[in-house]
Amino acid sequence: MNKFIENYLKENKDYFKQVSEFIYNHPETRFEEYKSYEFLASECEKQGFTVDRNVANIKTAFTATYGSGKPVIGFLGEFDALSGLSQKPNETSYQPLEKNGNGHGCGHNLLGTGAFAAACAIKKYLEENNLPGTVKFFGCPGEEGGSGKTFMVREGVFDNVDAALSWHPSPANAIMSLSSLANYQVYFQFKGTSSHAANTPHLGRSALDAIELMNVGVNYLREHVIDDARMHYAVTNTGGISPNVVQANAEVLYLLRAPRVDQVDDIFQRVKKIAEGAALMTETEVTIKFDKACSNYIPNRHLEKILYKNLQEVGVEPPSESQIKFAKELWSTFTEGEQKGYLDSMKGFGYFGDGSEFQGKYLSDSISTYYESQETLKGSTDVADVSWVVPTAQLTASTSALGTALHTWQMTAQGLSSYAHKGMLRAAGSMAKTGLDLYTSEEDLNKVKEEFNKFRQKNNYTCPIPNDVTPSKLND
Template identity: 50%
Template structure:
């Protein structure tokens, strides 16, 4: 049971700090910087940490936008994970209910990481203040984690030993629901397949050409046939990143395709990736081209910690619902009107919001925001996404909560996420998540029994599934491309 006086003191502190952090979140939304290029966003977060008494180490694991802020001393060491990278091609006007690029072709916060990074920051600063005011032992750390979107920044930080002495890690994510949902997600591997052929005039000397683009297309066809013969919960998807040029009368001498290979366990992902590699080699053989297989990055599937998730849920119960007002509901209702009924129904089903997946009130938009708290079942669910939080969970007990920054029915990586990313309702949900994380961090510091239970569960699970970092030592972060 949470310590209610401490919970109230922490939440009051968070409310007093919130206006400055909300402004920070909106500025990071404005910057919308891509993976490993989040220089202005990182500078804002670092500045806030230093103003609040944190010492900061930068350039972690070879990434200029990775940093660690630390406050306090001694054990336990509690980590808060922050993200702040955006997505390419997702520029969108804020606070509107229709798609409208703010800057054509620019990036946008299509996964809400401006909120994520600042919510975790708010929790870390508030907890640090509480420890100082009450002369409590323990160390609070804020991990500035770049490149979650396709960069696996946390995996590189794990490989560098940045989490080696952390006792537990906490984070959250924007969502269309409020609560804890334990997930078993997918491990992911990323590869570039670069085909090299021979250029030729496509009409009078086509027989001399060897088309790299043909090889890419044949590879994609081959992988599509492979889908029938891979485990059911695996995923394989691709993007052609270089089609070899725009001239149709030239046989393309080069072409490149990026593949993501996902599976419930990293061992399965590695086995499936080998089959994809064989398809690529076969496509090269069929076209008389050469293929270079370039490992890009990877992230391991999450290791859930039910004891830590239960602690977060208990604090969410004590906090009550997010204090949305009628203006928040009205904007969410207008956003929700851009979704089909099936999209809303799918969101309710996916997240099991209130256990009532076919609620007419939610499907029809009468209740466009999640006003309650989803039940925590004490077991994990399958989720088809991937995150580098998984690698952190393999080296220290890790848990996260979710907060309803989006209207019910919103899917990540859409213009609707960007449009809602600096709304008053999203700010309220971010602050709510910060309160849940900060109070759980305090529980871990002041309750040795809870921390022991959390770590005992983690040790038992990691004993059964020993961790090996999926990124080889010679691979460096792809900091030159966003």
């Protein structure tokens, strides 16, 4: 069984590399992944899956299904890119392909393809062995700032799935055993009155002043929230470029995070009061527009243990001299702080250790010991909402040099490297073998589901995105 998976991925590695390359070369931001979506959905059909498009009323979301009956094992694939991270691949200096263009600075070309490869491997095994069971590949758009999976959960897309598996590119090889931060993303739109800023300033009411006052108020709030909370903002509309005109309209986008949804909501209520106070002070009006949200991630420990066993079985192939040389040159582009703190980001992905195994190295050639971590990743993921409705586990596979931060040009530069594609197939093999374990071991599947049911009996789930909120594109 395990040899089947290894042989399948080895025989088809060039095909999956081509899939990754297509997605990389067509970087599209949240809910506008039209080319990547159609390409990946069509490839699923070519592989013998039945594809449902536009699921959850999202034009770039789809499900691909093969087989019938239980169990139903799902694989979560992402394919959206980030704005401003265009970069020529396999280069060790900043060389954007397009000024201010999009780029796969979080490795989602690898993520989506790796999950697709795992689903294809299992589909082939079930087909050739005439076994019952259903494999589903979920084409999940808008992870970056869009919480696509949360919208999909709200619409019941993951109902009746017995277990879900996913992964993420990083410099580490580990099980992603940490929880994550829940979040709300909300627009605050201020409306005032324009006027000549010199001749009749007394007649104007500045929306930009309101935003500046709101931001100052929130900055004072930082001292009075829990330590694990995060409050980020971006001014998305300054009201124009003319300083001699009192800005009548302005907008700021806030991203609020905390370990639990109820904690996020508490902070949100306080931020709303600050916005209302800023409007009162400036005699402007404020409109609050909820954009998206996601919950905190709930790890399934038994499923993680199975995934860890299979990651160990797949193992890590030693990097080649050319791969080491490329990683070393990239390392030299990192700041001193990035080099000294390279372990910090790896720990967020589930790495446990002091880094001694990496001395004198620029690439990870080992697998971190697995721990049932009680810590929280200082980041968010919409995989979290899937984990509230389906038993879920994630791993990370090394696709980039030690010290590479996500959402950087250096991450984009490594997205098509031979080392990255080896990591992608390592993740695919680990997930596929884990899926097969669940198909063939009723005992393991029952333990996974019992753990999940025990948690849910004590913890109700409510989708954090209100029913009247729809997915928003980056430039809406």
